Amino acid sequence: xxxxxxxxxxxxxxxxxxxxxxxxxxxxxxxxxxxxxxxxxxxxxxxxxxxxxxxxxxxxxxxxxxxxxxxxxxxxxxxxxxxxxxxxxxxxxxxxxxxxxxxxxxxxxxxxxxxxxxxxxxxxxxxxxxxxxxxxxxxxxxxxxxxxxxxxxxxxxxxxxxxxxxxxxxxxxxxxxxxxxxxxxxx
Numbered sequence: 591x592x593x594x595x596x597x598x599x600x601x602x603x604x605x606x607x608x609x610x611x612x613x614x615x616x617x618x619x620x621x622x623x624x625x626x627x628x629x630x631x632x633x634x635x636x637x638x639x640x641x642x643x644x645x646x647x648x649x650x651x652x653x654x655x656x657x658x659x660x661x662x663x664x665x666x667x668x669x670x671x672x673x674x675x676x677x678x679x680x681x682x683x684x685x686x687x688x689x690x691x692x693x694x695x696x697x698x699x700x701x702x703x704x705x706x707x708x709x710x711x712x713x714x715x716x717x718x719x720x721x722x723x724x725x726x727x728x729x730x731x732x733x734x735x736x737x738x739x740x741x742x743x744x745x746x747x748x749x750x751x752x753x754x755x756x757x758x759x760x761x762x763x764x765x766x767x768x769x770x771x772x773x774x775x776x777x
Contacts, residue, residue: 657709658702665691667725683715686723695720
């Protein structure tokens with residue numbers, strides 16, 4: 591009686607180094623373990639949503655008052671920018687404008703085109719389409735609540751710190767802790 595042949599497994603071949611795949615990073619790339627400001631992260635977070643609704647650059651929405659001025663920004667807001675297929679120029683900017691301001695905006699459309707193109711740095715827009723609608727009033731920014739002074743018992747212990755910056759930061763921290771009421775809430 592003969593034994594069945596024994597199969598020998600082939601040695602595993604090493605996989606080639608992974609390349610950057612959309613949405614993933616290279617596992618061999620160095621990590622960026624640093625804290626970043628929220629303003630630094632927002633363009634990346636909101637970019638996909640803005641592109642979906644026709645905005646190549648989200649900054650045109652956030653900086654609209656700087657582009658056209660406070661008076662025109664109070665009466666209008668950019669809705670979308672549509673470019674011809676495969677191009678990033680000769681686009682149509684669609685604005686939502688408060689009812690009575692539409693004729694005025696139509697009259698000054700060439701100036702709006704000039705200002706938007708100056709903002710982009712090239713002839714991105716060739717036409718402005720106006721749609722009447724409601725424009726939300728800009729929300730005024732509130733000043734942060736003022737902190738109470740540092741409690742006397744903490745203030746005396748901080749006086750011995752020689753570094754003025756460190757002392758100021760610790761005093762601010764102590765004032766913030768003193769201004770809270772009770773334990774923090776966990777939602």
